[in-house]
Amino acid sequence: MNRRDMFSAMALTAALPLATGARAAAGVPTLKFRELYVRGNDLTDKAKSLEGAEVEMIGYMAPPLKLEIDFFVLTKLPMSTCPFCETEAQWPDDIVLAHAQGSLRVVRYTxxxxxxxxxxxxxxxxxxxxxxxxxxxxxxRYEKL
Known part of the structure; x- marks a missing residue:
């Protein structure tokens, strides 16, 4: 499955969720969006080496489709509209699904x-x-900066 198919499939989902606050832990490696992909779906060596590890990322919560959520889409740049309500051509190619173990509170997209x-x-x-x-x-877990 290529990235275009992946984003098309994501656009079919019905709900998005988020997580609850936590301070940065010492020793948790930071993974930046630019450190995810070499090209296409090829992950960088850093991303591959962190598979299964606790990591920290900084970004923005894409607007969810509903207020009660347990996952959300983390984006590099703020998105003012729900990504699932936009066409595939407007989807960012550097998104990360963030899944919590319980309900999350939504924060402003900015x-x-x-x-x-x-x-x-x-x-x-x-x-x-x-x-x-x-x-x-x-x-x-997340916290506003």
Missing amino acids: DLIRVQGRLETGFKTDAETGFVSYVRLMGV
Whole structure:
């Protein structure tokens, strides 16, 4: 599955969620959006080496489709509209699915957040939502910066 197909599949999902606050932990490596991909779906050596590890990323919460959520899309730049409500051509190619273990509170799309979670990579379809992701942070916690 290529990135275009991945974004098309993501556009079919019905709900987006978020996580709860946590301070940055000492020793947790930071992964920047520019450190995710070499080209296309090829992950960088750094991203590959962090598979399964707790990492920290900084970005923005894309507007969710509903207020009660347990996952959200982390983006490099603020998005003023729900990415699922836009055409595939307007999707950013550097998004990360952030999945929590419980309900999350939504923050404004312009609020920069620090997110920590366990990095997973590879195509995966969520059984409940049908959401297709390539890069995920699992068990996320976040704080506004």
